[in-house]
Amino acid sequence: MPYRIFVDLATPPDVLELLQQGTRGHQLLFPHKPISSVLAEPGQDPQFATAEIAFGQPDPVAIANATRLKWIHVSSSGITRYDNPQFRALMAERKIAVTNSADVYQEACAVHLFSFMLAQARNLPGALKSRAANGTPEWHALRGANMTLGGQTVLILGYGAIGRRLVELLRPFNMKIMVYRRQARGDEGVPVVTPGQLAQTLATEADHIVNILPDNAESRHFFNASRFARLKSGAIFYNIGRGTTVDQEALLDALRSGGLKAAWLDVTDPEPLPENHPLLAQANCFITPHVAGGHVDEAKTLVRHFLRNFEQFVNGKPLFDRVM
Amino acid sequence: MPYRIFVDLATPPDVLELLQQGTRGHQLLFPHKPISSVLAEPGQDPQFATAEIAFGQPDPVAIANATRLKWIHVSSSGITRYDNPQFRALMAERKIAVTNSADVYQEACAVHLFSFMLAQARNLPGALKSRAANGTPEWHALRGANMTLGGQTVLILGYGAIGRRLVELLRPFNMKIMVYRRQARGDEGVPVVTPGQLAQTLATEADHIVNILPDNAESRHFFNASRFARLKSGAIFYNIGRGTTVDQEALLDALRSGGLKAAWLDVTDPEPLPENHPLLAQANCFITPHVAGGHVDEAKTLVRHFLRNFEQFVNGKPLFDRVM
Numbered sequence: 001m002p003y004r005i006f007v008d009l010a011t012p013p014d015v016l017e018l019l020q021q022g023t024r025g026h027q028l029l030f031p032h033k034p035i036s037s038v039l040a041e042p043g044q045d046p047q048f049a050t051a052e053i054a055f056g057q058p059d060p061v062a063i064a065n066a067t068r069l070k071w072i073h074v075s076s077s078g079i080t081r082y083d084n085p086q087f088r089a090l091m092a093e094r095k096i097a098v099t100n101s102a103d104v105y106q107e108a109c110a111v112h113l114f115s116f117m118l119a120q121a122r123n124l125p126g127a128l129k130s131r132a133a134n135g136t137p138e139w140h141a142l143r144g145a146n147m148t149l150g151g152q153t154v155l156i157l158g159y160g161a162i163g164r165r166l167v168e169l170l171r172p173f174n175m176k177i178m179v180y181r182r183q184a185r186g187d188e189g190v191p192v193v194t195p196g197q198l199a200q201t202l203a204t205e206a207d208h209i210v211n212i213l214p215d216n217a218e219s220r221h222f223f224n225a226s227r228f229a230r231l232k233s234g235a236i237f238y239n240i241g242r243g244t245t246v247d248q249e250a251l252l253d254a255l256r257s258g259g260l261k262a263a264w265l266d267v268t269d270p271e272p273l274p275e276n277h278p279l280l281a282q283a284n285c286f287i288t289p290h291v292a293g294g295h296v297d298e299a300k301t302l303v304r305h306f307l308r309n310f311e312q313f314v315n316g317k318p319l320f321d322r323v324m
Numbered sequence: 325m326p327y328r329i330f331v332d333l334a335t336p337p338d339v340l341e342l343l344q345q346g347t348r349g350h351q352l353l354f355p356h357k358p359i360s361s362v363l364a365e366p367g368q369d370p371q372f373a374t375a376e377i378a379f380g381q382p383d384p385v386a387i388a389n390a391t392r393l394k395w396i397h398v399s400s401s402g403i404t405r406y407d408n409p410q411f412r413a414l415m416a417e418r419k420i421a422v423t424n425s426a427d428v429y430q431e432a433c434a435v436h437l438f439s440f441m442l443a444q445a446r447n448l449p450g451a452l453k454s455r456a457a458n459g460t461p462e463w464h465a466l467r468g469a470n471m472t473l474g475g476q477t478v479l480i481l482g483y484g485a486i487g488r489r490l491v492e493l494l495r496p497f498n499m500k501i502m503v504y505r506r507q508a509r510g511d512e513g514v515p516v517v518t519p520g521q522l523a524q525t526l527a528t529e530a531d532h533i534v535n536i537l538p539d540n541a542e543s544r545h546f547f548n549a550s551r552f553a554r555l556k557s558g559a560i561f562y563n564i565g566r567g568t569t570v571d572q573e574a575l576l577d578a579l580r581s582g583g584l585k586a587a588w589l590d591v592t593d594p595e596p597l598p599e600n601h602p603l604l605a606q607a608n609c610f611i612t613p614h615v616a617g618g619h620v621d622e623a624k625t626l627v628r629h630f631l632r633n634f635e636q637f638v639n640g641k642p643l644f645d646r647v648m
Binding site: 111125134145298 | 334431432435436438439442443445446448449451452454455456457458463464466467468469470471472473474492493495496497595596597604610611612613614615617618619620621622
């Protein structure tokens with residue numbers, strides 16, 4: 001049977017063509033104003049209620065009213081706006097499958113995080129500005145502050161697709177790698193830190209704190225004043241998850257007091273931070289504007305991932321990246 | 325028998341103590357003005373002629389006059405000022421062993437190069453300055469220009485300790501890795517590009533050109549106008565070897581014409597470049613001031629490496645990092 005697929009995703013001509021080819025025989029519905037940001041709030045579109053499949057960032061209210069809906073493919077890795085008990089219950093009751101695009105962003109996010117770790121280790125922001133002559137005190141100071149990662153400990157919070165890939169990339173660097181999970185499942189391949197052990201690990205072991213926690217009720221301000229208060233000397237904080245998982249006031253205090261040596265953030269709350277936000281003026285805080293998942297041909301990768309799942313859906317096979 | 329060891333190396337108190345402990349029973353000789361840069365030209369010191377061992381960057385002329393010399397341990401990875409047929413012949417004739425400090429700098433240099441590759445792939449210099457809001461054209465442009473390294477080809481020129489370590493670090497990134505050598509030895513573990521194949525590889529395969537060539541007569545201006553003229557579209561050039569291996573006029577032309585997408589240099593000729601040098605104003609040229617080998621406790625690592633070799637020397641065992 002031909003499906004009606006509602007697509008709210010920016011689709012340049014070549015991407016649209018790819019999508020049309022891969023869904024031939026089915027009907028694509030586009031909103032009048034396509035949604036381009038993963039964090040924007042989409043409006044509602046009357047066509048939506050007639051679709052069996054939604055691809056993009058469909059509005060939860062519209063979903064509740066779309067009685068023919070069978071499958072939602074979210075065009076991001078994060079599923080914040082859907083990740084609550086009410087929505088999950090609705091999906092279960094209506095037998096709507098929800099998948100996300102974790103596979104699409106895993107590599108880019110892991111590589112972006114890695115670029116943060118290495119830029120920090122080699123002090124690139126400072127070194128690229130310096131014109132120090134060999135042998136001068138400034139030059140010795142620059143060289144002497146550089147690091148190699150070897151022998152240091154990295155703690156990864158949020159151990160999904162991105163975290164697993166990051167562990168693979170970190171393997172050759174001779175670091176101690178630990179992951180934080182509510183409960184160890186035994187298949188992590190690296191030591192697991194459980195909630196009861198977290199404070200101790202942060203205080204005595206973690207040189208690099210990698211926050212990839214998703215945004216949900218439990219993770220809101222997970223990194224608060226109390227967690228930032230007792231960190232290992234020289235600790236560095238990275239966030240490529242969601243800005244809401246960090247109490248930014250507490251982060252600022254830790255950066256000012258020296259409790260944290262530096263922070264590297266791809267996400268903030270809100271995005272972007274307002275012009276006068278003190279984190280922007282903090283010299284040991286480095287911010288990229290939510291681009292960790294970005295990569296050449298991202299829209300094509302997204303569509304290919306959807307089409308791979310669409311084929312599974314049409315053939316009644318299990319969907320990839322299913323989250324509900 | 326007690327040896328006389330001439331040391332021209334910056335030695336803060338804790339490093340000096342380490343050196344003294346490790347050479348107890350022997351005599352350390354220090355120049356009046358210690359040499360701190362690996363590229364500085366050391367003066368001559370009358371004590372030098374009485375030493376059996378030299379640790380640092382001893383002057384080639386002084387070496388020629390030091391008749392008791394048995395072993396020179398160079399405190400850098402590069403051995404430019406010694407790497408010529410005359411000097412090699414003199415060492416062979418006088419049976420003087422020459423070792424370098426490649427082991428000390430291998431990890432830091434490989435990690436530094438890696439930080440360049442990832443900062444370029446994730447466009448960190450641009451992204452750290454951007455305050456683009458999600459969904460804006462600037463934001464889409466930033467995300468869309470980001471890369472993951474996967475599927476790209478890296479060509480490493482100069483396959484010593486640093487190159488080998490870099491290959492290990494690159495393994496998980498799903499790149500095609502090739503190394504340039506005058507002759508394949510068969511133990512490289514990666515495809516070897518020989519001189520006859522280089523032009524073709526640069527023109528059609530190499531997305532990332534990693535220059536770790538040492539400075540010697542053959543490598544002077546190895547990267548000249550003719551080599552920069554035919555590169556694969558989007559190629560990026562990295563140099564952590566020596567500045568003299570690059571014709572900087574030709575590099576500038578390639579960066580201006582778009583023949584090269586970007587260059588990341590830790591070494592230049594001279595160092596630092598003069599204030600008005602056009603490479604400094606070139607937006608797609610990124611320069612750190614010869615700090616690739618730098619790392620926390622570098623002087624201690626250097627001394628530990630020397631002491632490990634000193635023990636070998638005293639016991640008549642083969643020296644590590646022997647280059648002549």
